[in-house]
Amino acid sequence: MMRILLGQTLTFTADPFKVPVNEAVRHEARGAVAIEAGRIVAVGPADDIRAAYPGAPVTDHGAALLSPGFVDAHAHYPQTAIIASWGKRLIDWLGSYTFPEEARFGDAAHANEIAARYFDLTLASGTTTAVSFTTIHPESVEAYFAQAQRRGLRALAGKTCMDTNAPGDLSDTAQSAYDDSKRLLERWHGVGRLSYVITPRFAPTSSREQLAALGGLWGEHPEVLMQTHLSEQHEEIEWVAELFPEAKDYLDVYDA
Ligand SMILES: [Zn+2]
Known part of the structure; x- marks a missing residue:
């Protein structure tokens, strides 16, 4: 009508x-x-x-x-509960606030509660499309897509992969990152208004093996997007140069 x-x-x-x-x-x-x-x-x-x-x-x-709905091209929905935490530099901030909160997302009930709160807040601000990181837990991806689907929103995300330089309870492996990402991609990509995004968190927290495994998955599924992080702070850029001395710059870590 x-x-x-x-x-x-x-x-x-x-x-x-x-x-x-x-x-x-x-x-x-x-x-x-x-x-x-x-x-x-x-x-x-x-x-x-x-x-x-x-x-x-x-x-x-x-x-x-x-007006048209806003599009948030980069979000971390699992950080909803730590918004406005004291602003340390990136690497300290991740260790002090982000990782402890992200460790809770293996609990599907917590993941669903925060995903619901995240989409209610974004929708109240006029954001109708979001592209988000999740955590290493498949439960965090399931919760994100299920809550977006319930609200009829356009949403994109993928399992955040980390197999090195991360706390033990927030580490996967190259193989489990590939297997979980592939299963979640096949489950959610193209369902309604949802899209899967292959998601290595950033160069410091993925081994060469993990980056290669996720690159392989992207080769199998070129129809999906890939997201990560690049050159946000000086300390981070220096760290990446130490970790990947063979790369000619930060971006080259992902290109190689
Ligand atoms: Zn980010």
């Missing part, structure tokens, strides 16, 4: 790096969005849209802004 939403509308019509910004965006102070069967069929001035679809039920949101 056709229906119409009224409010301010903001739409993006071109790439702001290629045309002047004011030509890439269109704002209607009194705008409308026409929706049929869950899909947007028209956006424009309210008078035009109402004239085009007479008789369609109208929901008036007044001066509220109707």
Whole structure:
């Protein structure tokens, strides 16, 4: 059934790096969005849209802004409960706050509780698509996808793989990282609006064997994305140079 939403509308019509910004965006102070069967069929001035679809039920949101959902291209949903922890440097911060919290995600009930809270918070802020890291536990991936599916959200993620320089209870192996990732990929990729992402956390926490195993999986499934981290802080960059002296730079660790 056709229906119409009224409010301010903001739409993006071109790439702001290629045309002047004011030509890439269109704002209607009194705008409308026409929706049929869950899909947007028209956006424009309210008078035009109402004239085009007479008789369609109208929901008036007044001066509220109707905009496309936001896309968060890099999130760590398991860190929801440690948001705003004291800001140490990256490597200390991981050891002090992140890893102890991530160790709890082998418990499916905890993983589901935090995943539910994460998606409720992101949705309340207008974020309708998220790309997230998880933990080494398959339960953390199951919880993320299940909670996104329940809310009808577009969500992407994969098992976060770490087999070195990580606490014992947060370490997998090259083989288990490959096996778990493959099983989860086959279970969730392309289900509804969900996509799998192959996820070595970052170069310091994956052995050469693990990086090679995950590269092999990506070769078998080139249709999925890969995510990791690169060059966030000076200490981290120096550490990667020590760990991978054969690489010509940080990015080369992943390319090799
Ligand atoms: Zn990150």
